[in-house]
Amino acid sequence: MDSISAKEAKIDPVSREIFIKEHIPFVIYTVSSVTGRYISTENDMEYSIGLEALNNAIDAYDGSTSKFETFATTVIKNRVIDFLRKENRKGYQLSESDVMEAIMDESDSVDMRMEIAEFTEHLKKFGFTFDDLVDVSPKHVNSRKRAIRLGMRISENENFMTYIYKELKLPVSNIVKLFKESRRFVYLHNKYILSIAVIFDKEYSIIKEWIGDVIRGDEYESQ
């Protein structure tokens, strides 16, 4: 149920901008299905090509043949395929700065992979995996904030962390007492809270940075 139709977007620039914004996930999905891989950054070349193709599709759509999305899917797919073909023909001619950038990116990603691998091993010791965390992590953003904040505070308590690594579980009763948290909340999200505590205790800086927005956003709130 789009608030703005393709026809409106065609004639009004403001509506077009809103329409394109609303269709960004659609572009991501379509491009990703053509390339067979996920778009990794907003600067992905294929993603830009897809956005451009969407813009063109708005102009070309006359509303008589099919739904806009069906039409736009074809336009985007063809445009991305064309781009990929050209890229293949051209081969890779990297400049010095491209090479440097690639090296920097790679070293970042090696650090990241090492951090995740180490974190994975820790989780295994506790008897669960990231896949398990999908089901037990708080679904609501406020609950996640609360759990992340709690995990962070737990990580600052040496006794708690010693207990956690020794007993491989949270000292729920003490956490409830010290942080005045509800027992039910701690129980319900204990794996998630424990994971967060480990992230902060082990100083997984890249992962910390990754989820830092949640906490940073939280700091502006009353506490």
Place this chain on the structure above:
Amino acid sequence: MRANKGKIMEILESHAVVMTSDGHFNRIKRKDSMRIGADVIYTSGDLVEKPSSKKGWVFGLKAQVAVATFVLLTLVMSQIAMPAAYAVVSLDINPSLQITVDESRKVVGIDPMNTEADELLEAYVLNEDKDLHAVINELIKLSNAMGYLTNENHNVILATAMVDRKNSKSGSDELMTEILDVIEETEYTFDFTLVSTVREASELKNAKSEGLSLGRYAMAKENFLPPGQEKKIEEPVEIEPVALDAEPQIEEEEKPTLPPGQEKKVEESKNIDNEKPVPPGQAIKEQNTPSKFVITEKKAASPNDNKGNGKNKGGGKGN
């Protein structure tokens, strides 16, 4: 459809797990060139499980197929899962727990019914395929280790069984017999009064709606108080199921001195169908005992008891 950015944390055969920058974990489809640690932008269309987005769905057919598959799977799974819950055994020490078992007596779940049970279960690891007998014993022993059952207290354990089948009565009786046998055969380091009762499935529903374990519900329903706690009736206290909750600080007055021959541990607690279900060899208190409750005194194992003897006949209190 919504787009999210996530970091790939785990790549499995069928899917990958990503963590979003707000700390959420998602399962997404596996695609080419996935690398641990890489940032990916994905949409709700890439989620492996039921999409969480409630917004307009471009690929309606896909969504419908996904939802239909999910519903079908849920139905199939529920059909498969149904036979798992064969019986419920509640154990009120306090802590108050409810144990669900399958037909082969394997424990499929333990529900804490109060905060003490939360604490107990926090310290207890339920392994897969663990059978009821082992679990009951371990929980009782753990309750002792955690100070809920001690020799200083007048310990009361209420064991309640309910089999959710057509022949539930005989099934429940059989199950309770097994439980009593297990307790009988086990050596404990503390005395306790075991109150056992078998109940019906309808009572479980009522207990659930009251937020009580089956045993505590049964006690409340029949205004039954276990031995050692009857004295409370004289006081202006409502007969509530919380009777077991009260720390058993009550002095053991009028505790019957058992004849030497009867200072035995639990033996053959199998006559729970009888009007007067008095298992032989047990010290039984009969006051305030409705027919559905059977009371058994279990004595602590003497340090001299030979563990290899199996049944602990004649085992008196430690001192």
